[in-house]
Amino acid sequence: MDAFLLQILNGLDKGSAYALIALGLTLIFGTLGVVNFAHGALFMIGAFCAVTLQKLLSLSFEMVDPEKTDFLGNPLKVKTPYVEAWFGPEVGGTIIEWSVPFAILFAIPIMVAVGFIMERGLIKHFYKRPHADQILVTFGLAIVLQEVIKYFYGANPIPTPAPDALNGVANLGAIIGMDIIYPVWRIVYFFFACVIIAAVFAFLQFTTFGMVVRAGMADRETVGLLGINIDRRFTIMFGVAAAVAGLAGVMYTPINSPNYHMGMDFLVLSFVVVVVGGMGSLPGAVIAGFVLGILESFASMEWAISLIPGINQIIIYLVAIIILLVRPRGLMGRKGVMED
């Protein structure tokens, strides 16, 4: 029982990332009708926002410290981050330590801007082109973004730790009298994902803006005929989707040190998630994200691997293939979305 619950928990953090990326993909796909192969790159850029902020905050100046000497008696140079100098070591140290959560604020404007630029500068011109062209051009863009990041940040993963306070483990089972030791940050990540998902759904459900977007997702032409400027709203939706993917990336950095190809790794799986959930269905994307994340974690248990070797590597693809064969529209897919 303990092991069972632990596996569910283990699946939640990856599932959260899948769900967030798939949510953005579905938003873009449902509103703009564009298949965005560069969405994984947005996730990756988000993660590198966190890296950048951490580096910025840790920018230091060197100073000769007269009190400290090396073993020869020479004065030692010490590095002091500017923030520590400005706010004192206590506050400054805390700021540096909490750089990942702070990066959320840093990443939102950047991601929205990146989203706007992408949509206005590139995607806009591809609405009327065939899906194959959309796939290809966003695929090219994904390669470019990935290589640019690689150029500036190198090919190695960059460790970006969570704040110490959230970096430990907690015994979640204590409440129900069981032993389930689990890293705190992963729980944070799950709740963070839930908040973002809830916010997106609330936004679509309760604001006029969201209503128009939903109407546009259902029937773009009619909404356009009503004289509503759907294009501008769709641009904004692209920005929102980019921000969602970016935030998913920011908060994922302590779980997995970011590297330049993390976007692609997640993208392929997120596409599978979207397909399983049902193209164009937002709840489908979220549910499928969590379900597949949890399934993946179950499949990496020892008994599963001893039963079917390698099952942990391929479970998501297998599920996707089966779903597409049994229910071609996915779990919650609507009729007529991308049927041809």
Place this chain on the structure above:
Amino acid sequence: MGILEVKNVGKRFGGLQALSDVNLSIKENSVHAIIGPNGAGKSTLLNCLVGKLIPDTGSVMFGGQSVLGRAPYEINQMGISRVFQTPEIFGDLTVLENMMIPCLAKRDGSFELNAFSAVMSQRDILEKAEHMLEEMNMADKRHMHAAAMSRGDKRRLEIGMCLSQEPRLLLLDEPTAGMARADTNNTIDLLKQISEERDITIAIIEHDMHVVFSLANRITVLAQGTPLVEDDPQNIRGNPKVREAYLGETA
């Protein structure tokens, strides 16, 4: 016993009963029109005949065989060809190639891995396609891209493609919709000529009464998913029930 026998067909979409208890018999070599106001279920009925939809109840027999549960291409191979409301042709291919494809489908069936012989060496197919183009009066356009033609020409090509399969039943879904008067009249003449010269049954779904009364020798009126009357054209004209169904529309 007609060539096409529709018995008790019903079809429901969620809360909407699109068709209920449809009985229809189309006699061999007749031109049978199915008319009705918007939303009467004409297109749903047509889709049930060609395999795009499967009716919830009832049976559809063509030449003594059931068509239900068969894929569109199988039904087509049984001898039913369909002309769409907006012409469906192979826009990227040339007119001649467009015409050759149904000829190949007629000769080789639904699939043939004929990957090593040249298209242009298929003498019989070429001759047949060329002949059909002459008959459709479009031989001079044979090397044109089909997508570049006018709507009237596309319609002609589509009808020609259907005919080159030598179907027993030709289904037309509002073949003159969105056409200029001259094109409409040309199409009427073409269809008239086809029905006179060929051993073929034509079923036509149409909105335009001018087209219906110039062509049909039997008319079924569909209203709210069920047949209202079936009669000869002269009787349909005076039928008060039909006038009622069309009130405010075409009457």
Place this chain on the structure above:
Amino acid sequence: MFGLDKRDTTLLLIVTVLTMFAPFILNPFPTDSGLAQFNAGYPDLMQRFVIFGIFAIGFNILFGLTGYLSFGHAAFLGVGSYSAVWMFKLLSMNVIPAILLSVIIAGLFALVIGYVSLRRSGIYFSILTLAFAQMSFSLAYSVLTPVTNGETGLQLALDDPRILGASATADGSIPVTSLFGLEMRSTYSMAVGPWDFQFNVGYYLCALVLIAAFYVAIRIFRSPFGMMLRAVKSNQQRMNYTGLNSKPYTLAAFVISGMYAGLAGGLMASMDPLAGAERMQWTASGEVVLMTILGGAGTLIGPVLGAGFIKYFENIFSKINDNVLHGWFSFLPDGIEDFLVFVIHPFIGKGWHLTLGILFMLVVIYLPGGLVEGGQRVVGWLSRRKSAQSRQSETNPAE
């Protein structure tokens, strides 16, 4: 000739001449000149041109004709490579059985994957093929290690059985791949003045296979089957209502293009008996998509051009470094020279992928028809200018 019309025969002849004389054509610069770095007439590079050409020709049969965009074709190439290396390990070092097995296994693999993936079309199809390829890639790295030798890659060893050949040569080393004794690696160098032309057995085998593959592709393009594939791309609805079942047509195209990929994989292993999972990664699939598009999807010669173009520039760009750049721009003032080198630096050497990505985007945005369309546009523009000029000169005297 060979059942082709005049235009196609010309095309085939051009490809034949280009491949047969490639050691000359690709080596225009004398060996000791500064421009020698632009030469491409080395056996291994020429082999790559031709092998990727075959891969792209096959991919084009699927994508160019039917419009189904597969993102998993590298998996078939990988499977082909593994099959060939196994054949070298178990049977003999002769390349013929190895290549045959690669084609057959890749074809079977494509049949299974195609059967499932083709139940959906459009974007779903692309994602399904991508999922299958990634699955094969993951499996090759993990569970299938006994077959694929995991991350190390599959290699030949001295204790391989090789039932029809020798496990080891007389001097105790691993035997080399050959065609009935004709070693793939053997190269004849011809020195003509300052030039050095290299004729490699392996390359000529690949080139002959390419010519055959190209010929088969022409036949497929011009066949009723090819016409049906174009019909699939153009209008599936009309196709179904014309009594044609589009499924087996697309599946056949998928399997044929999978076999081409397997053939390429088998040749790759025959030139260098190694096989690694990285050949199956989806970036490798993306590369063949790019080659096809860059050259011109749906055209016969396009994919070959695209493959050559990309492999050539990959080679050149990877070789260039800052020193080379400084050498080129040394005639400029120092400041400008440094600035140019600084600007170009991200795109060369290891930055080749960045250049490739940009190229990819530019082609899709501005030249969806690829190099072939670009060439046609230029020719069209020139002839229009010419005719405009001649018209002018005709009308001028009348004025």
